Amino acid sequence: MYTHFKFHSIFSLGALLLYFLSGQASAAQTEATCGTGDFRTFFQQFAANQVLQQASIATPLTLQTLSDDLPLKIKLQQLSASQRPSTLVPHPEQWAKLGLIPEWVPPSTVVLRGHQGEYLRTFVFKRQSCWVLKRVEDWTLGDPELITNAGTQPNAQQCLRRAQAYERLGSTEQTSSTQALFAAALDSYLCAAEAGSLEASYAAATLSLSGQAPRLQDSRILELLEIAAQKSPEAALALSDFYCTASDYETEHPCANPQQAAQALIAAADMGSADALNQLGYAYETGTLVEQAPSRALACYTSAAGKGSARAEKNVKRLATKGVPSSEQIKCIQAGRQP
Known part of the structure; x- marks a missing residue:
């Protein structure tokens, strides 16, 4: 009886140890394939880790883009695993260099936009057993690749056309990106204003005052209006x-x-x-x-x-x-x- 009891106890301890080690391995595996449970931290991991990124994309993935012709129209595609891009998000280490600003939209949406409005993508996730990317809204106008370059002087007409397009889209399309579209329009107007466009200076001030885009400082609004007022009644x-x-x-x-x-x-x-x-x-x-x-x-x-x-x-x-x-x-x- 004593010997049997001792063997049973050793077996129980071994099983318990095996269970504990198995739990640790499972947790490590979950961390590698699911990332952390905190969404903001997860998105940083998602952008930095290609293995995690590819494992966290729904099949099919809904990709929203804009038509190349005018007027701009939304196009929707359902991408299989073989059709989706190998990289969807620039690495977090590049965000500051490229002028990218992440904005968090509860509960699990991220808007990544360039500081001059030249890049705008929205990533919509759902929480299942892990975070899963269900939809990408690519609002970037022109070259689909990231075109931010800190060494390039902004082109007033390009920035102005982009701003006007974003503002029209924000006024006509009600999506999770509507607020971001107006913010990108303001950024693009400011880009054109800095390149010398008086029309953009006025448009930036009025859009900021409208409440649709972020509110600029009063001193900045005054400066924009004073510049535009030189030639615009x-x-x-x-x-x-x-x-x-x-x-x-x-x-x-x-x-x-x-x-x-x-x-x-x-x-x-x-x-x-x-x-x-x-x-x-x-x-x-x-x-x-x-x-x-x-x-x-x-x-x-x-x-x-x-x-x-x-x-x-x-x-x-x-x-x-x-x-x-x-x-x-x-x-x-x-x-x-x-x-």
């Missing part, structure tokens, strides 16, 4: 409004910088903007931004009405009903160039 009008509101559009308060706002408004009117002429007329009528002068207000309204503004035409009739005299000697811009 729309930008000068937006600059006038920004001087007044100081970016606070929800609270009613007196104009924060009336003199600068008036100068920008007059510049916009001088460039022929009907809206700016109408707003300048209102400023002269009410005494906001500039000294009150009803006759000058009428001159501004009349100029705006002549450019097709229906609202200004109503304002002309309203002031005429009030008895405000009309005089060809009083000109809107010449009379009010200096606020």
Whole structure:
């Protein structure tokens, strides 16, 4: 009995040790083929380890790309194991060098985008027994390969066209990448602005202020609007409004910088903007931004009405009903160039 009991105990200890070692091997195997349970850490491993990457891709893999012709349309493919690319994600060690920014979208989606909007891919994972890549959304425009190069000067027209395409896609396609599309549009507009595009400077400021893309610092928005306002009446009008509101559009308060706002408004009117002429007329009528002068207000309204503004035409009739005299000697811009 004693001998039998001793043999049984030794057998139990051996089985327990075997079970423990087997569990360790299983855990090590799971770590190698599944990665860690934390998603952010897992994606870093996924990008760095080709074996793990290929083991963590669903079959079939849904690949979303864009058509080469205009207007851009979404194309969907179901890729078998033999059809999918050997490398889907740049190695994490390259991200900083290539200017790639990872953004985490709960619960298990990663958006990887270039700092100038030149690269944009979304990776959608699902948690099964391991993390599995189910879908790749490739929004990159132009060359499908990564084209970020810190030594290359940005091309204003390329960046501008890319920004406009991203903004259109963000407005028409509701996907998990919609917010990223607007962010990439802003990055691309800024790329074009830095390369000298005044159109892109205005577009970047307005997109940032729209709430669809990330909000730039007020100082940066002001800089973009001031640059664009040199030749764009729309930008000068937006600059006038920004001087007044100081970016606070929800609270009613007196104009924060009336003199600068008036100068920008007059510049916009001088460039022929009907809206700016109408707003300048209102400023002269009410005494906001500039000294009150009803006759000058009428001159501004009349100029705006002549450019097709229906609202200004109503304002002309309203002031005429009030008895405000009309005089060809009083000109809107010449009379009010200096606020």
